[in-house]
Amino acid sequence: MVYNFLQDFCSEREIEIRFNEPMSLHTSLRIGGVAEVAVFPQEEDLPALIRLLKSKSISYVIIGGGTNLLILDGGIEGVVVFTKKMNNIIGVEDGNLIVQGGCNLQRVVSMCADIGLSGMEGLAGIPGSIGGAIAGNSGSFGYEIKDNIDFIDVLYPDSAIKRLRKSEIRFSYRSSNLPDDCVILNASFSLKLDEPTRVIKVTKEYLNEKRLKQPLNQFSAGCVFKNPEGLSAGKLIDEAGCKGLRIGGIQVSRLHANFFINVDNGTAEDFLRLMDLVSNKVKEKFNIILEPEIRIIGKS
Ligand code: EPU
Numbered sequence: 001m002v003y004n005f006l007q008d009f010c011s012e013r014e015i016e017i018r019f020n021e022p023m024s025l026h027t028s029l030r031i032g033g034v035a036e037v038a039v040f041p042q043e044e045d046l047p048a049l050i051r052l053l054k055s056k057s058i059s060y061v062i063i064g065g066g067t068n069l070l071i072l073d074g075g076i077e078g079v080v081v082f083t084k085k086m087n088n089i090i091g092v093e094d095g096n097l098i099v100q101g102g103c104n105l106q107r108v109v110s111m112c113a114d115i116g117l118s119g120m121e122g123l124a125g126i127p128g129s130i131g132g133a134i135a136g137n138s139g140s141f142g143y144e145i146k147d148n149i150d151f152i153d154v155l156y157p158d159s160a161i162k163r164l165r166k167s168e169i170r171f172s173y174r175s176s177n178l179p180d181d182c183v184i185l186n187a188s189f190s191l192k193l194d195e196p197t198r199v200i201k202v203t204k205e206y207l208n209e210k211r212l213k214q215p216l217n218q219f220s221a222g223c224v225f226k227n228p229e230g231l232s233a234g235k236l237i238d239e240a241g242c243k244g245l246r247i248g249g250i251q252v253s254r255l256h257a258n259f260f261i262n263v264d265n266g267t268a269e270d271f272l273r274l275m276d277l278v279s280n281k282v283k284e285k286f287n288i289i290l291e292p293e294i295r296i297i298g299k300s
C-alpha cells in the first residue's frame with residue numbers, strides 16, 4: 001500500500017491513523033467526502049511527520065476544529081493532519097495564559113471565566129480550535145482573537161519552529177497572513193486578572209446574545225460570507241429575500257441569514273449551489289458581490 005511508510009511511522013510513535021476517513025465526522029457542517037488518510041499526532045511528533053510527508057511528496061492539509069470549513073464531496077487526496085490531540089493548557093501565570101493550538105476555543109473561554117482572566121469574553125460561542133481561530137482571526141461583538149495575543153509558536157513546512165510576536169503577524173478582518181500549511185503549536189495570551197463572577201457574567205451575556213441571534217445548535221460553518229465594509233452580509237441576504245431558501249439538504253437559516261444549515265444530509269454540492277443562488281440574489285438587488293468567509297477545500 002502507498003501509505004505503508006506512514007502506517008509504520010505512526011505505529012512506532014503510537015499516533016492514531018485512519019484510512020478512508022469520512023470528513024463529515026470532523027466538520028461542524030457534517031459535510032465532507034473521504035480523506036485518504038487521517039492522522040492525529042501529538043505536538044512532539046509533528047516536525048518528523050511533516051518532514052516525512054514532504055520527503056515522499058505527499059500532500060497534506062492541517063485541520064483544527066473543522067468549524068469554518070466546507071470540505072467538498074470528493075474528499076481529500078493525501079493526508080489530513082488533525083491538531084485535536086494537541087490540546088493541553090500549558091500554563092497560567094498572573095495574566096498570562098499559554099495553550100496548545102489544538103485546544104477547543106470554548107474550553108479556553110470558559111476556563112478563563114472560571115479562573116478570573118478577562119479578555120476572551122467576546123469570543124464566547126465561537127466554535128473551533130485556538131489555532132484555527134488565530135489563523136482566521138475569529139471574532140464577535142467587536143472583539144477579535146488577535147486582541148490579546150502575546151506570541152504564537154508556529155511550525156513551518158520546512159520543520160522550522162518560529163516564535164512570532166503579535167507585531168510580526170498581519171491580522172485583518174477574519175484573516176491573517178499565516179500560511180495554510182503551517183501549524184500553530186502554542187499561543188500565549190496577555191489577559192487581565194479580574195473577579196471570576198464578573199468574567200463569568202459577561203461571558204454568559206455574550207453567549208446568550210449569540211444564542212438569540214445565531215443558530216448555534218444546528219449544523220453550520222458559522223457565517224458563510226464576509227461582511228462587506230460597513231455592511232452586514234446577513235442583513236443583505238435577508239433583505240434579498242433569501243431566509244429559508246433551500247437546496248437539497250442545506251437551508252438559509254431563518255434566524256440569521258448568513259448561516260447555512262445542514263438540515264437533512266446536505267452535500268457540499270448543495271451548499272455551493274445555495275451560495276451561488278444567494279450571492280446572485282444579493283448581486284441583483286444591491287449590486288454587491290459577497291466574498292466567502294468559509295474555507296473551501298477538497299475535490300468536487
Ligand atoms: N440582520 C438581519 N437579518 C439577518 C441577520 C442580521 O437583518 O438575517 C441584521 C441585524 O438585525 C443587525 C445587523 O444585521 O442589525 C448585524 O447583524 P449581527 O449583529 O448579527 O452581526 P453580523 O454582522 O451579521 C457579525 C459577524 C459574526 C459575529 C456577529 C456578532 C461576520 C461575517 N459576521 O455578524 O461572526 O458573531 O457579528 O458580533 O463577520 C462568523 O464570523 O462566523 C460570525 C458568525
